[in-house]
Amino acid sequence: MGVLNELHKSSIRVSDIASQYWCERQMEYNYRYGAKTISKEIKEGRLIHEELEGEVNVPIILMPKSYPDFLYKSLYTSYMALNALQTNKKTREVQIYGSIGGYKVVGKIDQIDIKNNETLLTEDKTRANHNIPSEAQTLTHKVQLMVYRKMLEDIKSGNYTADNFIRAYRTSEMKLTEEFIRQLDALSVDKKLQSIDAIAKRFFGIIPLLSRISDSLHIRYINQFTGKEIKLYKFSYDKLEMQEIITYVLKYWNGEREAMPVPEEEQWKCKFCVFFGKECKAWWPQKGLI
Numbered sequence: 001m002g003v004l005n006e007l008h009k010s011s012i013r014v015s016d017i018a019s020q021y022w023c024e025r026q027m028e029y030n031y032r033y034g035a036k037t038i039s040k041e042i043k044e045g046r047l048i049h050e051e052l053e054g055e056v057n058v059p060i061i062l063m064p065k066s067y068p069d070f071l072y073k074s075l076y077t078s079y080m081a082l083n084a085l086q087t088n089k090k091t092r093e094v095q096i097y098g099s100i101g102g103y104k105v106v107g108k109i110d111q112i113d114i115k116n117n118e119t120l121l122t123e124d125k126t127r128a129n130h131n132i133p134s135e136a137q138t139l140t141h142k143v144q145l146m147v148y149r150k151m152l153e154d155i156k157s158g159n160y161t162a163d164n165f166i167r168a169y170r171t172s173e174m175k176l177t178e179e180f181i182r183q184l185d186a187l188s189v190d191k192k193l194q195s196i197d198a199i200a201k202r203f204f205g206i207i208p209l210l211s212r213i214s215d216s217l218h219i220r221y222i223n224q225f226t227g228k229e230i231k232l233y234k235f236s237y238d239k240l241e242m243q244e245i246i247t248y249v250l251k252y253w254n255g256e257r258e259a260m261p262v263p264e265e266e267q268w269k270c271k272f273c274v275f276f277g278k279e280c281k282a283w284w285p286q287k288g289l290i
Protein backbone atom coordinates (compact mmCIF):
# COMPACT_ATOMS: atom_id res chain seq x y z
CA MET A 1 0.00 0.00 0.00
CA GLY A 2 3.13 2.21 -0.36
CA VAL A 3 1.83 4.62 -3.01
CA LEU A 4 -1.53 5.05 -1.23
CA ASN A 5 0.26 5.84 2.04
CA GLU A 6 2.53 8.32 0.35
CA LEU A 7 -0.49 10.12 -1.08
CA HIS A 8 -2.30 9.93 2.30
CA LYS A 9 -5.08 7.85 0.82
CA SER A 10 -6.78 4.72 2.12
CA SER A 11 -8.60 3.80 -1.07
CA ILE A 12 -8.44 4.40 -4.81
CA ARG A 13 -11.24 6.43 -6.34
CA VAL A 14 -12.62 5.31 -9.69
CA SER A 15 -11.97 8.86 -10.89
CA ASP A 16 -8.26 8.36 -9.98
CA ILE A 17 -8.12 5.38 -12.33
CA ALA A 18 -9.86 7.41 -15.04
CA SER A 19 -7.40 10.30 -14.47
CA GLN A 20 -4.47 7.91 -14.98
CA TYR A 21 -5.66 7.78 -18.59
CA TRP A 22 -5.46 11.57 -18.92
CA CYS A 23 -2.15 12.14 -17.18
CA GLU A 24 -1.06 9.86 -14.38
CA ARG A 25 1.46 12.35 -13.10
CA GLN A 26 -1.18 15.08 -12.92
CA MET A 27 -3.43 12.73 -10.93
CA GLU A 28 -0.59 12.07 -8.49
CA TYR A 29 0.41 15.74 -8.22
CA ASN A 30 -3.15 16.69 -7.37
CA TYR A 31 -2.67 14.59 -4.23
CA ARG A 32 0.92 15.57 -3.57
CA TYR A 33 0.54 19.30 -4.04
CA GLY A 34 -3.22 19.72 -3.69
CA ALA A 35 -5.71 20.33 -6.45
CA LYS A 36 -4.93 23.97 -7.08
CA THR A 37 -8.40 25.28 -7.71
CA ILE A 38 -11.95 24.12 -7.97
CA SER A 39 -12.68 25.63 -11.33
CA LYS A 40 -15.92 27.32 -12.28
CA GLU A 41 -16.57 24.39 -14.66
CA ILE A 42 -16.33 21.87 -11.80
CA LYS A 43 -18.70 23.95 -9.65
CA GLU A 44 -21.23 24.20 -12.52
CA GLY A 45 -20.86 20.46 -13.13
CA ARG A 46 -21.63 19.71 -9.46
CA LEU A 47 -24.71 21.93 -9.61
CA ILE A 48 -26.06 20.06 -12.62
CA HIS A 49 -25.45 16.73 -10.88
CA GLU A 50 -27.36 17.93 -7.81
CA GLU A 51 -30.23 19.18 -9.96
CA LEU A 52 -30.45 15.89 -11.84
CA GLU A 53 -30.31 13.88 -8.62
CA GLY A 54 -33.10 16.01 -7.14
CA GLU A 55 -35.30 15.21 -10.14
CA VAL A 56 -35.08 11.47 -9.53
CA ASN A 57 -34.19 10.64 -5.92
CA VAL A 58 -36.12 11.63 -2.80
CA PRO A 59 -33.64 13.79 -0.85
CA ILE A 60 -32.45 12.24 2.42
CA ILE A 61 -31.40 14.82 4.98
CA LEU A 62 -28.69 13.30 7.14
CA MET A 63 -25.82 15.33 8.62
CA PRO A 64 -22.89 13.01 9.42
CA LYS A 65 -20.75 14.02 12.38
CA SER A 66 -17.96 11.46 12.02
CA TYR A 67 -16.40 9.12 9.46
CA PRO A 68 -18.65 6.18 10.52
CA ASP A 69 -21.71 8.48 10.19
CA PHE A 70 -20.51 9.48 6.74
CA LEU A 71 -20.02 5.84 5.68
CA TYR A 72 -23.47 4.97 6.99
CA LYS A 73 -25.06 7.86 5.10
CA SER A 74 -23.38 6.83 1.87
CA LEU A 75 -24.56 3.20 2.19
CA TYR A 76 -28.05 4.20 3.32
CA THR A 77 -28.68 6.74 0.53
CA SER A 78 -27.27 4.36 -2.09
CA TYR A 79 -29.43 1.52 -0.75
CA MET A 80 -32.53 3.75 -0.88
CA ALA A 81 -31.63 4.84 -4.42
CA LEU A 82 -31.35 1.19 -5.52
CA ASN A 83 -34.58 0.37 -3.76
CA ALA A 84 -36.36 3.10 -5.74
CA LEU A 85 -34.88 1.70 -8.95
CA GLN A 86 -37.20 -1.30 -8.78
CA THR A 87 -40.29 0.92 -9.06
CA ASN A 88 -39.03 4.04 -10.87
CA LYS A 89 -36.78 2.15 -13.34
CA LYS A 90 -34.29 4.99 -12.89
CA THR A 91 -32.05 6.21 -10.08
CA ARG A 92 -29.05 8.49 -9.62
CA GLU A 93 -25.86 8.90 -7.59
CA VAL A 94 -25.20 5.40 -6.29
CA GLN A 95 -21.97 5.10 -4.30
CA ILE A 96 -20.24 1.83 -5.00
CA TYR A 97 -17.48 -0.08 -3.18
CA GLY A 98 -15.20 -2.83 -4.38
CA SER A 99 -11.69 -4.15 -4.65
CA ILE A 100 -9.12 -4.18 -7.43
CA GLY A 101 -5.79 -5.94 -6.93
CA GLY A 102 -6.42 -5.99 -3.16
CA TYR A 103 -6.98 -2.20 -2.99
CA LYS A 104 -10.22 -0.68 -1.76
CA VAL A 105 -11.90 1.10 -4.66
CA VAL A 106 -14.78 3.54 -4.35
CA GLY A 107 -16.83 5.56 -6.83
CA LYS A 108 -20.24 6.97 -7.58
CA ILE A 109 -22.38 5.87 -10.52
CA ASP A 110 -24.28 8.84 -11.98
CA GLN A 111 -27.32 7.05 -13.28
CA ILE A 112 -28.76 3.55 -13.38
CA ASP A 113 -31.79 2.70 -15.52
CA ILE A 114 -33.68 -0.51 -16.03
CA LYS A 115 -34.33 -0.85 -19.75
CA ASN A 116 -35.44 -3.93 -21.66
CA ASN A 117 -34.91 -5.94 -18.50
CA GLU A 118 -31.26 -4.88 -18.30
CA THR A 119 -29.40 -2.63 -15.85
CA LEU A 120 -27.95 0.26 -17.82
CA LEU A 121 -25.16 2.55 -16.52
CA THR A 122 -24.80 6.17 -17.63
CA GLU A 123 -22.12 8.71 -16.73
CA ASP A 124 -22.86 12.44 -17.07
CA LYS A 125 -20.13 14.86 -18.05
CA THR A 126 -20.66 18.57 -18.24
CA ARG A 127 -18.93 20.78 -20.77
CA ALA A 128 -18.41 24.52 -20.99
CA ASN A 129 -19.19 24.60 -24.71
CA HIS A 130 -21.23 22.72 -27.27
CA ASN A 131 -18.22 21.03 -28.90
CA ILE A 132 -18.04 17.28 -29.06
CA PRO A 133 -15.36 16.03 -26.61
CA SER A 134 -11.96 14.92 -27.90
CA GLU A 135 -11.02 11.25 -28.09
CA ALA A 136 -8.61 11.75 -25.15
CA GLN A 137 -11.42 13.09 -22.95
CA THR A 138 -13.82 10.35 -23.97
CA LEU A 139 -11.20 7.70 -23.16
CA THR A 140 -10.99 8.75 -19.48
CA HIS A 141 -14.81 8.74 -19.20
CA LYS A 142 -14.95 5.34 -20.88
CA VAL A 143 -12.43 3.91 -18.38
CA GLN A 144 -14.47 5.30 -15.49
CA LEU A 145 -17.68 3.61 -16.68
CA MET A 146 -15.93 0.33 -17.39
CA VAL A 147 -14.59 0.23 -13.83
CA TYR A 148 -18.11 0.91 -12.46
CA ARG A 149 -19.48 -1.87 -14.65
CA LYS A 150 -16.84 -4.28 -13.30
CA MET A 151 -17.41 -3.29 -9.66
CA LEU A 152 -21.18 -3.68 -9.96
CA GLU A 153 -20.77 -7.07 -11.62
CA ASP A 154 -18.35 -8.16 -8.86
CA ILE A 155 -21.04 -7.43 -6.26
CA LYS A 156 -23.83 -8.93 -8.33
CA SER A 157 -21.92 -12.15 -8.87
CA GLY A 158 -20.84 -12.43 -5.21
CA ASN A 159 -17.16 -11.72 -5.86
CA TYR A 160 -17.37 -8.72 -3.53
CA THR A 161 -19.83 -9.01 -0.67
CA ALA A 162 -20.93 -7.19 2.49
CA ASP A 163 -18.43 -9.36 4.42
CA ASN A 164 -15.57 -8.20 2.18
CA PHE A 165 -16.64 -4.61 2.76
CA ILE A 166 -17.04 -5.04 6.54
CA ARG A 167 -13.57 -6.60 6.78
CA ALA A 168 -11.89 -4.05 4.51
CA TYR A 169 -13.37 -1.02 6.27
CA ARG A 170 -13.40 -2.62 9.74
CA THR A 171 -16.92 -1.35 10.21
CA SER A 172 -17.73 -3.76 13.05
CA GLU A 173 -15.44 -1.65 15.24
CA MET A 174 -17.15 1.61 14.24
CA LYS A 175 -19.80 3.45 16.23
CA LEU A 176 -22.27 6.03 14.98
CA THR A 177 -22.53 9.27 16.95
CA GLU A 178 -25.48 9.83 19.29
CA GLU A 179 -26.57 12.80 17.26
CA PHE A 180 -26.57 10.82 14.02
CA ILE A 181 -28.62 8.06 15.67
CA ARG A 182 -31.17 10.71 16.67
CA GLN A 183 -31.35 11.76 13.02
CA LEU A 184 -31.92 8.13 11.97
CA ASP A 185 -34.69 7.83 14.57
CA ALA A 186 -36.27 10.99 13.16
CA LEU A 187 -36.30 9.33 9.73
CA SER A 188 -37.90 6.23 11.35
CA VAL A 189 -34.98 4.02 10.34
CA ASP A 190 -35.48 0.62 11.99
CA LYS A 191 -33.25 0.23 15.09
CA LYS A 192 -31.95 -3.08 13.72
CA LEU A 193 -30.67 -1.19 10.69
CA GLN A 194 -28.81 1.43 12.71
CA SER A 195 -25.31 -0.01 12.34
CA ILE A 196 -22.92 0.13 9.41
CA ASP A 197 -22.75 -3.67 9.16
CA ALA A 198 -26.54 -3.93 8.97
CA ILE A 199 -26.93 -1.27 6.28
CA ALA A 200 -23.95 -2.72 4.37
CA LYS A 201 -25.70 -6.10 4.29
CA ARG A 202 -28.82 -4.44 2.87
CA PHE A 203 -26.85 -2.49 0.27
CA PHE A 204 -24.76 -5.44 -0.90
CA GLY A 205 -27.85 -7.68 -0.74
CA ILE A 206 -29.95 -5.61 -3.14
CA ILE A 207 -27.41 -5.48 -6.01
CA PRO A 208 -27.57 -9.23 -6.86
CA LEU A 209 -31.33 -8.73 -7.39
CA LEU A 210 -30.73 -6.30 -10.26
CA SER A 211 -31.39 -7.55 -13.76
CA ARG A 212 -28.45 -8.43 -15.99
CA ILE A 213 -25.96 -5.55 -16.28
CA SER A 214 -25.94 -4.27 -19.84
CA ASP A 215 -22.69 -4.40 -21.82
CA SER A 216 -23.76 -1.19 -23.48
CA LEU A 217 -22.39 1.77 -21.49
CA HIS A 218 -23.48 5.38 -22.02
CA ILE A 219 -21.74 8.72 -21.52
CA ARG A 220 -23.98 11.75 -21.73
CA TYR A 221 -22.29 15.07 -22.46
CA ILE A 222 -24.26 18.02 -21.13
CA ASN A 223 -23.81 21.76 -21.71
CA GLN A 224 -23.24 23.15 -18.21
CA PHE A 225 -24.94 26.45 -18.95
CA THR A 226 -28.07 25.24 -20.72
CA GLY A 227 -28.29 21.77 -19.15
CA LYS A 228 -28.96 20.41 -22.67
CA GLU A 229 -27.51 17.15 -23.95
CA ILE A 230 -24.65 17.66 -26.43
CA LYS A 231 -24.07 14.02 -27.31
CA LEU A 232 -24.90 10.57 -26.04
CA TYR A 233 -21.86 8.35 -26.57
CA LYS A 234 -22.46 4.60 -26.45
CA PHE A 235 -19.84 1.89 -26.33
CA SER A 236 -19.57 -1.78 -25.42
CA TYR A 237 -17.98 -3.24 -22.31
CA ASP A 238 -15.04 -5.47 -23.12
CA LYS A 239 -13.77 -7.84 -20.42
CA LEU A 240 -10.36 -8.20 -22.00
CA GLU A 241 -9.90 -4.43 -22.29
CA MET A 242 -10.94 -4.13 -18.63
CA GLN A 243 -8.28 -6.64 -17.64
CA GLU A 244 -5.66 -4.64 -19.56
CA ILE A 245 -6.76 -1.46 -17.78
CA ILE A 246 -6.41 -3.17 -14.39
CA THR A 247 -2.96 -4.55 -15.22
CA TYR A 248 -1.79 -1.12 -16.40
CA VAL A 249 -3.10 0.95 -13.48
CA LEU A 250 -1.99 -1.53 -10.81
CA LYS A 251 1.63 -1.25 -11.91
CA TYR A 252 1.48 2.33 -10.66
CA TRP A 253 -0.42 1.61 -7.42
CA ASN A 254 1.90 -1.34 -6.69
CA GLY A 255 4.89 0.98 -7.04
CA GLU A 256 6.30 -0.97 -9.99
CA ARG A 257 6.64 2.25 -11.96
CA GLU A 258 6.54 5.96 -11.24
CA ALA A 259 3.66 8.17 -12.33
CA MET A 260 3.95 8.62 -16.08
CA PRO A 261 3.82 12.06 -17.71
CA VAL A 262 1.83 12.32 -20.94
CA PRO A 263 3.53 10.85 -24.02
CA GLU A 264 5.13 13.16 -26.58
CA GLU A 265 2.13 13.23 -28.91
CA GLU A 266 -0.10 14.39 -26.02
CA GLN A 267 2.06 17.33 -24.91
CA TRP A 268 -0.87 19.59 -25.74
CA LYS A 269 -2.49 18.48 -22.47
CA CYS A 270 0.29 20.26 -20.52
CA LYS A 271 -0.99 23.61 -21.75
CA PHE A 272 -4.08 23.09 -19.57
CA CYS A 273 -2.17 21.77 -16.56
CA VAL A 274 -1.55 23.85 -13.41
CA PHE A 275 1.69 21.96 -12.71
CA PHE A 276 3.24 22.71 -16.10
CA GLY A 277 6.62 24.39 -15.73
CA LYS A 278 6.35 24.38 -11.94
CA GLU A 279 6.14 20.99 -10.23
CA CYS A 280 6.25 19.21 -13.61
CA LYS A 281 8.89 19.98 -16.18
CA ALA A 282 8.45 16.80 -18.26
CA TRP A 283 7.68 18.75 -21.44
CA TRP A 284 8.72 22.23 -20.26
CA PRO A 285 11.82 22.48 -22.52
CA GLN A 286 9.51 21.89 -25.50
CA LYS A 287 7.04 24.55 -24.40
CA GLY A 288 7.47 26.51 -27.62
CA LEU A 289 6.18 23.51 -29.57
CA ILE A 290 3.00 23.04 -27.56
Ligand code: SF4
Nearest residue numbers: 023261262270273280
Ligand atom coordinates in the same frame (compact mmCIF):
# COMPACT_ATOMS: atom_id res chain seq x y z
S1 SF4 B 1 2.60 19.22 -17.18
FE1 SF4 B 1 1.90 17.67 -18.62
S2 SF4 B 1 3.02 15.80 -18.11
FE2 SF4 B 1 3.20 17.21 -16.38
S3 SF4 B 1 1.58 16.67 -15.00
FE3 SF4 B 1 0.78 18.27 -16.30
S4 SF4 B 1 -0.20 17.24 -18.02
FE4 SF4 B 1 1.08 15.75 -16.98
